Amino acid sequence: METRTTEIADGVYRLSTYVSDVAPPAGFTFNQFLIDADEPLLFHCGHRQMFPQISEAVRAIMPLERLAWISFGHVEADECGAMNQWLAAAPRAQVVHGALACDVSLNDLADRPPRALADGEVLDLGGKRLRWLDTPHVPHGWEAGAMYEETGGVLLCGDLLTHVGDGPALTHGDVLAPALEAEAMFKAMSMHPATGSVLRRLAALEPTTLALMHGSSYAGRGGKVLSDLAAELEAVAA
Template sequence: MPVTNAQSGTRVDEVAEGIYRISTPVPPTVIPGGFSFNQYLVVDDEPLLFHTGPRRMFPLVREAIASVLPVERLRHLAFSHFESDECGAVNDLLAAAPAAAPVCGRINAMINADAWDRPPRALSDGETLSLGRHRVTWRDTPHLPHGWECGYLHEETTRTLLCGDLFTQGGEGGAPLTREDVLGPSEALRARLDYFSHGRDAGALLERLAGHAPRTLACMHGSAWEGDGAALLRELAVALAR
């Protein structure tokens, strides 16, 4: 560690206590401007992976997980909404981890359960899952930024918000963890390719997430961020309301 595959540049970095960012860069020759795909591994009695990455990245993600803990120890494969980079490798990981199960919100489980080789554990809004030392709470966020079934997990012990596509940054990944501006780069990307559904409840949903007072924002694309997460979420709400 931190680089687990020299050819792809996949790396693993601890961004909060017991929470590891797995990041694979994609060069500008593949995606204009470059991009990155991140997964977050919560190491505990019942390890949890948030996002699986696209299926084609499964060998890289498996290799990265194995640098931290045996893949077969995974118990929870969680994701925000139904999209390739969120849950494309679920069935591959289920085959590698016999005790694991998908974890998602109730709407996702209702409309997509047949996609996975084992039944998902469906979490209700506000439901908490204990992993051991860590506790994750599910928050429904329909259409934020997109997807009726969208939601996020907040890890209470470290106050880490596993915030999926919020604050998506372009480029090949940046620093694993930063205090630098991520709202500006994410808004610049949104100006070019607006991936938000602009639902009427976006501001209220962001305020609910801000109420957790997160100090680490675990972004799916780009750097994870640390600081006053509540203030940054409220700044995003203002930007979306313009």
């Protein structure tokens, strides 16, 4: 496995590892996002077994010791499996997540106490501003959340709009249709009465870049893509 690095927005690096034997025949990408600022943040930790190559990819951009913050969308192996390895490699780094995840999981799982963020709270990285947004059960997990980088309009989406294959790092093309195909395959989304409103709240931010954990990131009218996703999911659930 090889981890490839692409700057998808100013100071936002996508670290992507393609695994061919997941979701064959297309395969699957596992993506992390490094936000370069005065206090750098890594969004998604990756699996424990992927830590060596992902950490090398980060080290090619900056010393690991510079990392100040570690976050992810929800508690799941591909998002936080290597969390404590990152904490060991970056002695001043702190995990940051929504209050619920800290209360139910991270206060116990993390080797150092995490910082809990309230819904809508902004983490100022110095040059970048990340707003935490609670997204309970969207795409899945009651502690789920997203982060919005306000200065560049980048939404760190976690598992939203997941799609298979090893496409370009950043696309202006259609990510909704591939995501709906993947959802038909995986059935990973949690559907409940608030799903549409949670997605439309994210859409109202009008992000210009959608940083997706699985698949190509998207540049363009991110708000429309998220609104369309809400409509498609509601139609399926009706």
